[in-house]
Amino acid sequence: MYKSLFGRLFVSFTAIILISFIMLGVLLSQVFESYFIHQKQKIMLEQGEKISKQYAKVYFTGIIDLEQLSFEMQVLDKYLDAMIWIVDTNGRIYEVSRKENEVWLGQQLTIEQINEVFEGKILTIRGKFGGYFKEPVLTVGYPIMIGKNVYGALFMHTPIPEIQRTVGELFRITILCLGLSILISFVFIYFLSRRITSPLKEMNEAAKVIAGGDFDKRLSIQGEDEVAELADSFNYMAEALNNLEELRRAFIANISHDLRSPLTSIQGFVQAILDGTIPMEKQSTYLEIVLDETRRLTKMTNDIMDLTKMESGQIELNKDKFEINSLIRRVLNQFEQRILEKNVKLQLILAQENTMVFADKEQIQRVFYNLIDNAVKFVKDEGNIIVETTLSGKKLFVSIKNDGEKIPEEDIQYIWDRFHKIDKSRGKDKTGMGLGLSIVRQIIKHHGETIKVENTENGVIFTFSISIY
Structure with a gap:
């Protein structure tokens, strides 16, 4: 016992x-x-x-x-x-x-x-x-x-x-009352101990079930004490594990699709060249396509490896001062063709003409690139993308806002998770693997900065901070 x-x-x-x-x-x-x-x-x-x-x-x-x-x-x-x-x-x-x-x-x-x-x-x-x-x-x-x-x-x-x-008589009466109190206390202690340990036993059994792979198990412990709070935390953990399991399955399905598509294209074009199906004068064109697919596979592999390093704390930042407005303009120029294809109106609002910041320039460029790529991908045709910088104390806040569909409330808390994709049908996001925002968050986290996402009246806005030099 x-x-x-x-x-x-x-x-x-x-x-x-x-x-x-x-x-x-x-x-x-x-x-x-x-x-x-x-x-x-x-x-x-x-x-x-x-x-x-x-x-x-x-x-x-x-x-x-x-x-x-x-x-x-x-x-x-x-x-x-x-x-x-x-x-x-x-x-x-x-x-x-x-x-x-x-x-x-x-x-x-x-x-x-x-x-x-x-x-x-x-x-x-x-x-x-x-x-x-x-x-x-x-x-x-x-x-x-x-x-x-x-x-x-x-x-x-x-x-x-x-x-x-006389004192003895009074003392005996007192002892009798104390004895009765002890008996009542024993009963109270018994039920109190059961009240504390029963939920813990239930949690233990539930933990074994979850460890066996059944992530649908939940606790039904009511109350407002610490044990009830622990039960709520346990249920939250189980929900998170369940979502992680769903992400894992989705990742296997997505990565299988993302790997199979370029590999199938590469195999088909190479086979056609070897068989002579593709004429000599067109072979260079199809070899360019094969090269693009291999680059795509390389990028996916590098993203997975980079994210793994970031999550394990192995990322090394090379912080230095640089002018961020020129970086923003340079990244936006890379998306000019895609913006024109969707007939999107782009607005750039800068807090000042030149703003010096202190960070890892290459990593911040990667953050901004991924966020612009996300905005261009999900902005509606003939919509608006607004890039704005604002100063507050010793921080510069960079926000990227795009018109389009809002993020469902149930997905906002998972949007930073690796392999999580809001567009599960892969209609708008045909090439992504759901790693971009995870990489963004890890880079910002290692800089000691903040990033948030919010739904607006007409779409979505991402905002991250960076230290001013």
Whole structure:
């Protein structure tokens, strides 16, 4: 049982509660005893003061009714559960409240501490009072004074075991209540431990299912605590793995198509040349096509290798200052023919005539090229492409906006993933492999910059930052 999380939680909680209750019980026992003794002592002092004053008054008048005095002492004895003695200035016992103590009448007390009472001090001691009692008693000695003179002393003795028995009864009641609380706590701990461990066990089973390749498994744990948050994160992870699996399958299908198409063309044209099907005067034309296809295959292979290096942190940046506006114009010139073919209106809005930035020029050119290529690919015919730079603090923001279809909301979070293609029909994107935006994000990430994509009213806008020199 102790090997499981439930067992450890249950045993730990139980041990903490038991130790806490034991410590509380010991502490309460000491507190109760100290409190009751203190309260008893306080009451005895109050009553001693009253008796002392009353006796002094009677003594002063010279009329002493011993029977009345004895009766009042007996009543007070029962009220305080304390034996009461009146002692004269010679230390002899003059009057007692209990008949069993009458044998001590006339005896002289030999305890040295009583001298303090005859000096006008109030005495409080614990013990057997010089052997007069068989069990410990709490003794309060109070001087009987008239003016500043002491004419006697009042001693009250209450058995400490009686106080302890009262405390014991109260303590037993407290222990009973604590025991009931412990029992309820055990039940609560049991269900609390189950509440914590059951979802974790469910997650463990779900993790094994997902590890087996079933990425459709989800957890149905409700709540707003950390365990529920963990379940949500687990479901998010499962969803991400499921999407990754779909991307993997799509990648296999896409790369098979992208490799098969140029290889089929290369094979067909080479075979036709070898068979003599293609005349000698046209062979150079078809060999140019074969060369273009091999370049396309080389580019795809290089993109995959570059992205793998970037994701593993092996990319090396050669940062230096350069003028970015000329780079933007140079890249746009490369797309002139494609822009004219779609009759697209291109607008270039620059923050200033010359802007010096600090970055890896070749990699930033690759970022801008991929984003322009993406914009030209998806802009609608006779649409608009707007390239704009803006300054903010020590950053230059470059945005590329194109008219056309918006990115579905469910695809925005996956648009930067490798091999992800929004145009799954491959109608507009016939040559791409879904690596361009992944490469863009990795380059920007390694520069320590930001890039974002947003849907606009008429299309899509990409914006990335770059440090100003």
